[in-house]
Structures are given as C-alpha cells and as structure tokens.
Amino acid sequence: MADKKKKKRLSKVFDYLKYEDPFAKGVSFCAGCPLERLVRFVPQVMGNDIVITGTPSCSAPVLLGQNGKSWHKLSYYGTLMTGAASNATGLARYYKRAGIDGTVVCFNGDGTAADIGFGNLSGAAERNEPFVYICYDNEGYMNTGIQKSSTTPFGAKTTTTPVGSNERGKNLRRKNLGLLLAMHKIPYAATATLSNLEDFAKKLLKAKEISKKGFCFLHIFSPCPTGWGMPTDTGIEVCRKAVQTNYFPLWEAENGKFSFTKEVKKPKPIKEYVKLVKKFSHLTEEEIEVLQKDVDYEYAVLKQLSLLDQECPLPD
Amino acid sequence: MSEKIYFNFQGPWSDAATELLCSDTGSWRTERPVLDEEKCILCGFCAMYCPIQCIEMKGQFFHSDLNFCKGCGVCARECPKKAISMVPEGEFK
Ligand code: SF4
Ligand code: SF4
Numbered sequence: 485m486a487d488k489k490k491k492k493r494l495s496k497v498f499d500y501l502k503y504e505d506p507f508a509k510g511v512s513f514c515a516g517c518p519l520e521r522l523v524r525f526v527p528q529v530m531g532n533d534i535v536i537t538g539t540p541s542c543s544a545p546v547l548l549g550q551n552g553k554s555w556h557k558l559s560y561y562g563t564l565m566t567g568a569a570s571n572a573t574g575l576a577r578y579y580k581r582a583g584i585d586g587t588v589v590c591f592n593g594d595g596t597a598a599d600i601g602f603g604n605l606s607g608a609a610e611r612n613e614p615f616v617y618i619c620y621d622n623e624g625y626m627n628t629g630i631q632k633s634s635t636t637p638f639g640a641k642t643t644t645t646p647v648g649s650n651e652r653g654k655n656l657r658r659k660n661l662g663l664l665l666a667m668h669k670i671p672y673a674a675t676a677t678l679s680n681l682e683d684f685a686k687k688l689l690k691a692k693e694i695s696k697k698g699f700c701f702l703h704i705f706s707p708c709p710t711g712w713g714m715p716t717d718t719g720i721e722v723c724r725k726a727v728q729t730n731y732f733p734l735w736e737a738e739n740g741k742f743s744f745t746k747e748v749k750k751p752k753p754i755k756e757y758v759k760l761v762k763k764f765s766h767l768t769e770e771e772i773e774v775l776q777k778d779v780d781y782e783y784a785v786l787k788q789l790s791l792l793d794q795e796c797p798l799p800d
Numbered sequence: 801m802s803e804k805i806y807f808n809f810q811g812p813w814s815d816a817a818t819e820l821l822c823s824d825t826g827s828w829r830t831e832r833p834v835l836d837e838e839k840c841i842l843c844g845f846c847a848m849y850c851p852i853q854c855i856e857m858k859g860q861f862f863h864s865d866l867n868f869c870k871g872c873g874v875c876a877r878e879c880p881k882k883a884i885s886m887v888p889e890g891e892f893k
Contacts, residue, residue, distance in 0.1 A: 493841065493842065494842070495845060498844060507853075509852070510823035510825035510868045511823060512825070513851070513852075515870035515871060515872040518851060521850075524853050555820070716870075716873055716874070
C-alpha cells in the first residue's frame with residue numbers, strides 16, 4: 485500500500501476548522517447525535533475565546549459540566565430558560581463596557597428559543613444587542629423526555645402528542661423560528677445544518693463579525709436520533725434530506741434582505757424525508773400531504789422574500 | 801488528559817472543575833468502524849462528520865480513536881467509497 489501513494493483531497497471544510505476542539509474527547513451526548521458535532525464545530529470555527537451562555541437542555545450536561553468534569557475549556561455561564569437572551573445581553577454589554585473583544589454566544593434548544601424564552605429573545609432582537617444567538621432545533625423537549633415544542637412539525641409523534649385511537653401525533657403546525665427572527669430586521673439571521681458544513685462555517689464567521697455591532701440569530705437543524713427514532717448513523721443523512729426536500733431550506737437575511745445560500749433546483753418530495761424518521765412512521769398519504777403543503781408554503785414565502793431585493797439597515 | 805489544569809482560579813460560586821476528564825465512551829460501542837485502506841480515497845469526510853471528532857490522521861490514513869468512538873456509524877454511512885464497515889464488538893473479544 486505504501487508504494488501506491490494516495491493524494492490527499494481534503495474537503496474545503498477543513499480550511500475553516502482553524503481552532504482546537506475545546507471539548508473533552510469522551511462527553512455524554514447520545515451516540516450519533518448531530519448536536520455533538522455542532523457544539524464541537526462552533527468553537528472550531530469561531531475560536532476558543534467565545535463565551536457561551538445556555539440553559540438546561542440537551543447541551544447542558546456537557547456545557548455545564550454536570551457529567552463529572554468531562555466537559556470543555558470554554559467560558560460558560562448557565563442560566564434559566566426564561567431569561568437566556570437577557571442573560572446574554574448582560575454579558576455582551578459587560579464586554580462592551582469593559583472594552584473586551586469577546587463574542588457572546590447564547591446557545592439554546594428550540595424549547596428555550598421558540599417557547600419558554602421567546603419573549604426575551606424577541607426583545608434582545610428588537611434592542612439589537614451585540615451577540616450571537618444559536619438555536620439548535622431538535623423539534624421538541626428531548627432532554628426532559630421528548631415532549632412536543634412549538635417547532636415540532638405536523639404529524640410528529642412525541643410523548644405529549646402520542647399516536648393512538650384518539651390522537652395521531654401533533655395536529656398543529658410548526659413555528660418557523662428563523663423567519664420570525666428575520667422579521668425583526670436584525671443585522672443577520674440565517675439557517676444552517678450539519679450536512680452542509682461549509683455553508684454553516686461561513687455563516688458562523690459572518691455572525692461573529694456582524695455580532696460586534698448587532699444581533700445575530702442562527703437557526704440550526706439538529707435531528708435527535710433518540711427522540712425521533714432514527715438509527716444512530718443517519719443523523720447527517722437526515723439533515724441532508726431535510727435540505728433536499730426544502731423541509732429546512734438554507735437561507736440568510738441581512739438587515740431583512742433575504743437570499744438562499746443553497747437553492748435546491750429540484751426539491752424531492754417530503755416523503756423521502758419522512759420515511760427516514762420513525763416519529764412520522766404512522767402518517768398516511770393524506771397526512772404527508774398536509775406536511776408537504778406546510779413545507780411548500782414556507783418555501784414559497786421565502787422565495788418571495790428572496791425576490792424582494794430590499795433591505796432596511798439601521799444607521800451606524 | 802487529567803493532568804492538564806485549565807482553571808487556575810475558582811470563584812466561590814463557580815462550578816468550574818480544575819481538571820478536564822474524559823468519559824469512557826468507548827465502552828458504549830456495540831460496533832466498531834473498520835477501515836479498508838484499499839478503498840479509501842482520503843477525502844476526510846469521516847473525520848469531518850464524526851460527531852465526537854475522534855477520527856484522526858494516523859500514518860497515511862484516517863483512523864478512529866477506539867478509546868472514545870461511540871460506534872454510531874456516521875463515518876461508515878458518510879464515506880463516499882463505503883470504505884468503512886461496522887463490525888460487531890464481539891468479533892474482537
Ligand atoms: S462510529 Fe461514530 S464515533 Fe466512531 S469513529 Fe465513526 S463516526 Fe466517530
Ligand atoms: S470518508 Fe471514506 S474515503 Fe473518505 S477518508 Fe474516510 S474512509 Fe477514506
């Protein structure tokens with residue numbers, strides 16, 4: 485083998501991994517959870533000098549060091565779900581007043597961002613506070629036992645929206661959190677996922693830059709193998725399918741100006757995504773059609789927004 | 801890892817530990833990734849997507865650190881050349 489010298493053709497993503505992975509090697513995220521890739525990716529790209537603030541969530545056992553010292557070397561401040569963004573506001577203002585060049589990253593799940601801490605998130609966005617808010621969306625309260633949240637999609641089975649003779653999973657639609665935040669006309673809002681790491685890295689760097697002046701929001705699609713009923717090896721595959729079916733389109737909005745960062749030419753039917761995930765396994769054709777309509781609607785709204793070509797920045 | 805000390809000072813209310821330990825996540829594994837070096841084209845996708853970032857260049861090839869590999873199989877699934885296969889742990893006992 486040694487004589488047949490193989491040429492390295494490394495993916496471009498490696499160019500973005502400039503910093504050390506500050507996490508301990510063995511940390512207690514579920515096997516195959518894309519969230520683990522995500523928490524390691526953020527400081528690998530943004531640098532180890534970021535300050536993370538977060539709440540009780542799937543990320544907390546590791547980020548707060550609750551699993552016996554096997555955690556990370558980053559600065560971390562744990563807070564409550566009801567005031568996550570307010571807490572980050574305080575940190576960001578402190579750094580600004582003290583003249584310290586620090587990036588504050590408020591790192592939360594969808595439970596905090598879309599439900600419990602939505603009010604103060606919206607407030608921080610409106611006040612244009614200088615920090616980065618990252619919401620990893622696993623579409624439910626996975627850490628407490630897979631309850632539904634407002635980003636849980638139509639038809640999904642959770643422990644509070646079970647499937648039986650009276651109920652067939654969640655009978656409501658999901659909240660489009662990324663779009664809601666972008667409508668605050670913040671300097672930077674974007675969606676990203678773990679299958680498109682180069683796109684994700686670019687958005688992280690952009691957010692780091694823009695967050696010196698104002699509020700940045702990143703909505704990250706992060707499937708949950710344990711809660712959604714997926715084999716542990718399919719995490720990245722499900723992310724990819726979500727992008728290809730437009731279930732989770734990748735876009736960014738600067739000062740309210742929308743653009744797709746990866747426009748899918750021929751989107752696949754949502755069926756191809758649904759069949760990978762067990763929480764949708766009970767869905768009938770008609771129910772899948774409802775989900776398809778939801779996806780089509782959200783995409784159509786985004787498409788129109790991306791055609792607008794208008795922005796409304798604040799004066800410097 | 802435990803000999804490294806990252807926090808020299810600890811405030812009265814800080815829960816910052818003075819040491820960084822590693823959990824024995826290698827013991828969770830039911831299947832082990834095995835690389836077929838013939839098929840590998842050194843694209844690095846396995847190392848890029850491995851959630852726990854335990855795949856590193858060892859010699860000429862990417863190999864996973866079995867002390868920490870959880871055996872999730874992401875590397876095997878994402879490898880474009882199907883060069884990694886997941887082999888049950890029992891076969892190595
Ligand atoms: S099986 Fe999972 S944890 Fe182990 S090396 Fe592959 S991707 Fe990493
Ligand atoms: S993904 Fe497969 S082909 Fe690429 S470096 Fe890893 S083992 Fe080799």
